Amino acid sequence: MPRPLPRFPEPDTEKFWEATKRHELTYPTCDSCSAIIFYPRQHCPQCGSDKQTWHTSRGEGTVYSYSVIRQNRNPSFKDLGAYALAWIDLDEGFRMMSNVTGVGDPTKDIKVGMRVKVQWEDQPDSELSLPLFVPA
Amino acid sequence: MASQTREAAIVGLYEYPLRKVEPGTTALRIKTDSAAKALADAGLSWKDVDGLYDAGDGGGYAGLELASYFGFKPNVIDTSATGGSSYEVQAAHAMRDIAAGKCKVALLTYGSTAHSQARAIGTGGGTGAGAPNWIGNMEDSWGQTLIANYALVAHRHMHQYGTTPEQLAEISVATRAHAVRNPEAVKAMEDLGFVGTGEVSIQDVVESRMIADPLTLLQCCMVSDGGGALVIAARDVARGCKKPPVWLLGGGEATAYPENNRDITISAAAQSAPAAFGEAGVTADELDIAMIYDSFTITVLTILEDLGFCKKGEGGAFVSGGRLRWDTPGVALNTDGGGLSSNHPGMRGLFLLLEAGRQLRGESTSQKQGAKLAVAHGNGGMLGTRHVAGTVILAAD
Incomplete structure (x- = not known):
């Protein structure tokens, strides 16, 4: 499934997901206060402004934290x-x-703080692509 | 020591004893049975209740269906539903409402048949069902389970502060030691098919099956049925009740949610605790009992720090050496056996208040000698993403 x-x-x-069809990882910033608005939403949660501009990320970043899931009934x-x-x-x-x-073994090869980059996973029944991350 | 006014007190309490209910038992019936028993415990009657606090767990419109089923026409209807912290939030509101003269006898109830319905609380996770929304669209594709969500905090805590799996395991060991002294908890573990129902060692916990790294099976709460009720009354009513009052001294509530640059090792308790302790006029180091929502070990470790029992990052050292046990000096944790080993039907917050009440009456199965002050801290939602904290400070008469 x-x-x-x-x-x-x-x-x-x-907008975020529309860009994934082009393999672009995008994010909006506030035109008033420059804050990054993420997850995307209509207003800026810092200042309330509804004016924003979208940018494309280089898709590189760091693992802030992680868990390896061994059991999921979904x-x-x-x-x-x-x-x-x-x-x-993201940087x-x-x-x-x-x-x-x-990675070879997710239970051993992933660390907090490790550098990663986006890798797109195209979906069989959708034009959307999922931004997954692999070691940089 | 406290300088508070003592306007409202817990006067009646009841914990539904079964963790695996008879077929046909409903959440609404658990709430109703428990309400009658808690009122009897207080020596109050059905018609004395004028404040209804309801998270909607009995079904229907929160507040309305319960009032109509009970046959109450309350003056205060509070439908705070913040998941596991609902009851700390409701108790804090009841204290405020009673102090403001809006009601005199507040009733809080809980009922759940989560076990009998085989709800996959910990290992379910986002299914992509329901109306599209901004959070689901950003989170449902990654296979996040509830346990993994908490595990994100655990790994970050270990990375940032050097916390070890053995230190996290101390929390499971202490709560199990309390559970084996509580006949209802022992029966719960038997009825739910625990492989072992005796005390566990740090090694047992660390070596139990890995569910979501770094959280192992014995660091995860059970999924049980259950429920209970709590009656909170104004000072003049409390003085005439059957049991000694357990005073509510202070309450606080707060949210936390994902933000760029947020430190996820700091929970919403860091905001709710200063409000509650400030109102109560006490500090963490004065407390005898810490009833903290133990959905997982990491929940307790993080919240102990946020409540001020130790500095941020020092929780691992703080919990070491069996320090949280009822029979060692200092604060005792979850003396009923907690969600890890006594009951967890989905929203454990009520049981935190019930056991705090029993301790401050001197009725616990792991009674801390001379217990005078307790904290009940609920965490509703998910520690690794978004949650609501509720903190309540309580005192013996």
């Missing part, structure tokens, strides 16, 4: 084996949740 994918209409995150994940959930701090200053993959 495929992973759950974002669903629309959902006005706050639609049918989309239960047969995946041990897989790593993580908070990734531009925003934090997102994702998976760290592309």
